[in-house]
Amino acid sequence: MSENQKTIEFTITTSRDQLVDKTIEEIKKHTYLDPLFDAAFKALLSDEEALVNFLNGVFHLKESNKIESVVIKNSEINVIFPAVKSFRLDIRATTSNGIHINVEMQKAKPDYFVDRVLLQHSAFMLQSKYEWDQLNFGNLPTNLTKEQRATREIHRYEVPPTYAIWICDFPISEQKNFRGDWAVRSKEGLTLSDKMMYILYDLTKFNKTFEKIVTAEDRWLYLLKHAGKAEKLPNFNDSVIAKAIHRILVNRASEKLIKDQANDMVWTEEELDRWALLEVRAEQKAIAKGHKQGLEQGLIQGLEQGRVEMALDMLSNNEPIEKIVKYSHLPESKILELKASLSGYATK
Known part of the structure; x- marks a missing residue:
């Protein structure tokens, strides 16, 4: 892997329990x-x-x-x-x-x-x-x-x-x-x-x-x-x-119900398979683009494009930001930028 390719990797160390806890915090902000x-x-x-x-x-x-x-x-x-x-x-x-x-x-x-x-x-x-x-x-x-x-x-x-x-x-x-x-x-x-x-x-x-x-x-x-x-x-x-x-009602729900909800929103085995599929497809697109544009530069652009598409797909399903960061390997700032662009489009 080249140095340029390494720069687009984004390492996430957040555990599942941490994501569940953050999701619980988000749930409690809603009615x-x-x-x-x-x-x-x-x-x-x-x-x-x-x-x-x-x-x-x-x-x-x-x-x-x-x-x-x-x-x-x-x-x-x-x-x-x-x-x-x-x-x-x-x-x-x-x-x-x-x-x-x-x-x-x-x-x-x-x-x-x-x-x-x-x-x-x-x-x-x-x-x-x-x-x-x-x-x-x-x-x-x-x-x-x-x-x-x-x-x-x-x-x-x-x-x-x-x-x-x-x-x-x-x-x-x-x-x-x-x-x-x-x-x-x-x-x-x-x-x-x-x-x-x-x-x-x-x-x-x-x-x-x-x-x-x-x-x-x-x-x-x-x-x-x-x-x-x-x-x-x-x-x-x-x-x-x-x-x-x-x-x-969130303020009437038991802690167990809220935690069950958070677990549903973070990921299940089926979702893990789905996000893996999206990531594999992103990589395949990158390889295809690499053959067209010159292997190294095409791989970088194609992989980035695939990850953006994956993030947009997850945003459209109202997935938590931390979860999107973990699976798309994009930085949080990029996810928020994509989210803002979707919101702007929806209001037009």
Whole structure:
């Protein structure tokens, strides 16, 4: 490595614990916890009353067929999952009318996002099928009657309705509007089964102002999008929403909840993989540019450009400054300069 290349390296000695502590300090400067991160998202919605209110809004249910109650279940999935991490859903529940629900908050877009939705839903459906079978046939005696065997055979491959709701804080290129309703359909548009439904929300396309908020669906999406930066949130004269907002007030949150939130905001194993991928891509761009412009100078410029792109990506996801410095290897002054340029662009 040349001397010029060495000058663009930026060594960070900040430990994870230090980053968590700094993030806690930043969190305490805000009015609300940001529900775009898991801990606050679950505090906001992993409550039976709030979840019923939210789901009735999502499904646009009228008074006569509204969901009356839900049972919130363990978020772990006991299925062998092909990933290098433990597998948990954000919120898993069963409604009073027998629908199995998975609600996910996704802050950053992974490669193969749609594949992830399908893969996760497959595991969720298998877990739901197992629990449904246990409920209906788990207590049958060993010496089954002819009628019991016949009933079990009829329902052997029956699956309960499984609906997945993904709330995404990134552009979903596959859909034009903030909401997309997806299902398994034929080329002619015929639905193969109405027992599987995917509802994808793109918060970057949800731009309704407070004055335009009408439905329960609008209210929850408005809260999810704006809570992290708001000084005061509207409760829309809804006691359930008022209680939910109260649960994410920073000055009311427990130290454990705040620390969990900070841990979510610093990094997870999945995020470590993502930032490593961004760094590898930055290096690859540098090498490609080096071949075009003369290897040494091109490598320096290309690596710098890749790191800037990585920092901009992280800034757009509201990552803490210390975290961006650590992964982009850019000095804090450069990160702040990029942040200021983004803010200036947003106001134009």
